Amino acid sequence: xxxxxxxxxxxxxxxxxxxIYLIGTAHSMxxxxxxxxxxxxxxxxxxxxxxxxxxxxxxxxxxxxxxxxLSIPHKEKIEAAMPKGSKIILIxxxxxxxxxxxxxxxxxxxxxxxxxxxxxxxxxxHSFRSLPLVVMQLIMYLRNVKSNINISHIYYGxxxxxxxxxxxxxxxxxxxxxxxxxWIIGAYSFMEFGSAYKISELMEEEEKSDAKRxxxxxxxxxxxxxxxxxxxxxxxxxxxxxxxxxKLAGLVVTPTILEFVRQFGKDMPHSEFQLKxxxxxxKHRNYTASYISLVESIVTFVCxxxxxxxxxxxxxxxxxxxxxxxEPAASCPQELIGDDGxxxxxxxxxxxxxxxxxxxxxxxxxxxxxxxxxxxxxREILFYQRKKKDIF
Numbered sequence: 001x002x003x004x005x006x007x008x009x010x011x012x013x014x015x016x017x018x019x020i021y022l023i024g025t026a027h028s029m030x031x032x033x034x035x036x037x038x039x040x041x042x043x044x045x046x047x048x049x050x051x052x053x054x055x056x057x058x059x060x061x062x063x064x065x066x067x068x069x070l071s072i073p074h075k076e077k078i079e080a081a082m083p084k085g086s087k088i089i090l091i092x093x094x095x096x097x098x099x100x101x102x103x104x105x106x107x108x109x110x111x112x113x114x115x116x117x118x119x120x121x122x123x124x125x126h127s128f129r130s131l132p133l134v135v136m137q138l139i140m141y142l143r144n145v146k147s148n149i150n151i152s153h154i155y156y157g158x159x160x161x162x163x164x165x166x167x168x169x170x171x172x173x174x175x176x177x178x179x180x181x182x183w184i185i186g187a188y189s190f191m192e193f194g195s196a197y198k199i200s201e202l203m204e205e206e207e208k209s210d211a212k213r214x215x216x217x218x219x220x221x222x223x224x225x226x227x228x229x230x231x232x233x234x235x236x237x238x239x240x241x242x243x244x245x246x247k248l249a250g251l252v253v254t255p256t257i258l259e260f261v262r263q264f265g266k267d268m269p270h271s272e273f274q275l276k277x278x279x280x281x282x283k284h285r286n287y288t289a290s291y292i293s294l295v296e297s298i299v300t301f302v303c304x305x306x307x308x309x310x311x312x313x314x315x316x317x318x319x320x321x322x323x324x325x326x327e328p329a330a331s332c333p334q335e336l337i338g339d340d341g342x343x344x345x346x347x348x349x350x351x352x353x354x355x356x357x358x359x360x361x362x363x364x365x366x367x368x369x370x371x372x373x374x375x376x377x378x379r380e381i382l383f384y385q386r387k388k389k390d391i392f
Contacts, residue, residue: 005029007125007157007171009036012083015121019085021110023131024066027092030078031058033088037081053077066093087113094131105133111141119150124174125157127132132156140181151178180248187252194221194284196257203253213238214257224289226296227311230273233264270310271301275382279375287368291350294375298323298343299337301382305331322349333381342381346374 004010006029008022022033031054038045056073058074064072072078072088079086092099114120122139123133142149154174163170186198200214213235220228222237236257244250263276281290299319300310306329308315308321321327325338336343349367 003030005036007123007155010171011123011155012040012123017083019083019087020091021087021113021133022082023089023091023107025066025093026064026070027061027066030061030072030088031055032213034074034078034081038076041081046353052173062164066095067324068137080314091131094134103131104134104137107138108141110138114142114149117151121152122154123156124154124157136177139178143178143181143184151175154178165358183248183252187256190256190260192284194281194286196221199252200256203249206246206249207242210239210242210253224292226274226277227270227292229277230264230270233261234267236261248350269304270306271297271382272386274300275375275379279379281374282371287371288350288353291346291353291371294378295343295347295350296372297382298346298378302329302332302336305329305385332386335381342374342377345370 008100011017012020015082023031024178025390034057035045035047035050035054037337053074057078060073070092072090075088078088082088089106089110091103094100094103097102120139120142122135123306124135138187139151139154139224143151152175154177155254156172156174158165158172177186182198182202186196186202189195189198196214200211200218203214217229217236219233239253239257240261242250242253244253260280263280264273268276274293276291278290278297281287281293299316302319302322303310303315306319308319310316320326320343322329322332323341323343325341335341338344353367
């Protein structure tokens, strides 16, 4: 088995890369990079008696330190010895916050050179301890923002245990760490935006039936199909106390999805469910959906008060007429009724959003503020009525 002086050389032997990006400081062993790749690109090159370029690079790199500029001699010669299109990227040592930020910007700029359908093999072996973290940021960016990028491997050569392994360095693939990031994104997507699609996708490898439940739930939530949301939320109760092959799946599903189930999975009057959903949507900044859910909650509430069928379109229209003040009702809080009533204000704003009839975008804060106050006001009305036990 041949010996290699650095990991990227060994990986290049295995994969025969189209191009290589090498990241290092002005003190890195660039002279070794030059001679090793020169011997590959020009087999007649005598590594035992290297040229003056080698010694120029060696002297400069030996003398460079953390205070040196980001430059080395013959940079273009080093890149020319490597596969066509390859680059060497010079960075700071990362000794303080400013240097770390500068390194992050330098490394993230590589994203501009990476094209769709490229396959990346990443090596984080020869680096300061902070550098792999920055490289991982680039990888996460590429996977989450740039589509059709395949990160096939993330290699680390365990030089730390060289003596214990008789200098036969184990090479480990850290790609599985990307799975952790996927679950984090899934949890964030649900907690911040109420989307369980990513978790559903990841659950395909754990439990297909649960993945389907989560997908159906997300469809209903995104459609704001209120009756289906209530049904799907109750269906998700089946995820309680389940164990999955991956510990990570349980760690994500339990505190995220089951928190939603805790709030919405139990039996409750439809009006209360719709109000809680409107409050949840408001919290997740889905203001239009929150307006719709609040309007429907008020209509359902009036149906419940007056023994009208909540799923009958004709009887829901009757409830709206009560709220508009066009029809008498056996029971309906006065604060909800008429042109000055809560329902008319909320309904007008909901219609303006649905039909795009707002005239001035400066009304955004006012509409969000009205929605927040209306949620609180209707909650007080609904639960006051609940205490009176007129419904529920």
